[in-house]
Amino acid sequence: MQALDTLDKAGYRRGGARRAVVELLGRQNCCLSAQEIFDGLRKARRPVGIASVYRALDALVDLRLVKRVDAGDGIARFEPMSADGEHHHHLVCRDCGKVEAFSDPRLERAIDRVAGGLGYSVDEHEVVLTGACADCA
Amino acid sequence: MQALDTLDKAGYRRGGARRAVVELLGRQNCCLSAQEIFDGLRKARRPVGIASVYRALDALVDLRLVKRVDAGDGIARFEPMSADGEHHHHLVCRDCGKVEAFSDPRLERAIDRVAGGLGYSVDEHEVVLTGACADCA
DNA sequence: GTTCCTGCAAAATTTTTGCATCAGT
């Protein structure tokens, strides 16, 4: 896996909790909370302390291997930064709290264009749309 | 103030803590955390319990008078939804944590277009760009 | 007078840290 190599290069050791978190996240296509990662690992018979989950996420976010997503409910979620450049954003239902992904190339272009003219070296972005989903509306 | 009328119509009573929060936020142009609001009110000799600050923010967010902004540092921030339709998004420095505003009409258009085609009734959106600010880069 | 609002303190939730132990190099 790409991400494990990057961790190597950054001086992190292999094996153990961090690897389990990386591998679980690698199998996801959308975001999970720290608690969901904790539960997922326990269900997969690879239990990891919740503190290690947070420490792993911290390192992964620093290395830009994982992106933090705040859906506005006070729970931080995390998803892999896919190596293949795939890129999506999030749609949150105000009623039921559901979080879904969407993507749009024109939106990406608009963001890239804006990001270039702000005096910041922008290396990440996130768009969250909030409203009522089809079921709740 | 516009917002106080909306609160009236929603059945909220005037006077007291909620009003103080509304008025303080009305004077801001960018986002403040609950603690900053609490401190700001205390400094203005209009102390309000922190629980009341949170309760007021909750009501204001429900009524869409205030927008919640998550800058990715685990602290929820809040800013007024300006009645004049002014609209901005946020730029967060990964190093120093500074949060700044920016706006771009073309980005707004791109978002509106995307939002219309997703099967959600989208009524709010937020864009957060993350990177290194001019000072930190 | 009734109902809603407020502040305080206590509780709940999410995240971080200290420390002894264990694993990778």
Added chain:
DNA sequence: ACTGATGCAAAAATTTTGCAGGAAC
């Protein structure tokens, strides 16, 4: 062996809730 990583439990930080007293209508 040495150094970093892990798990547990305790702590910290943020947000929510219960309740008694006070304010608005």
